[in-house]
Amino acid sequence: MIAVSLTVTRSGTEEELLGAHPEGLLVFGNDGRYALVGVRANLPKFASGNRVQGAVDENARIVxxxxxxxGTYTVDTATHSPLLE
Known part of the structure; x- marks a missing residue:
């Protein structure tokens, strides 16, 4: 499944964790486990082209x-939606 947004709710307020139009992947295994990877659409590249040689400010922006x-998930049988645990 391709992730098209990553919205989190904190203290009742929704927030786009990675800004508008992030890129990512969400994989659900039939064993009840999932994996999610997401990045900002405008994530900068390292000036050196090598992540090991990233400057402090580059590393902070990328992290x-x-x-x-x-983790693990279950499926809400009423909505057929996965619930991440």
Whole structure:
């Protein structure tokens, strides 16, 4: 499944975690596990072309512009929607 948005709710307020139109992938396994990887659409490239040689400000922008996590999920039988746990 291609991720087209990544909205989180904090204290009752919705927020686009990676801004408008992020790019990403969400994979659901039939074993009840999932993996998500997402990045900002405008994530900068490293000036050196090598992530190991990134400057402090480059590293900060890139870390803040992506998210990856995994875990387990169940399916809400009423809505047929996955619920990440």
């Amino acid at each position: 803040q512009g992506n998210v990856a996590h995994f």
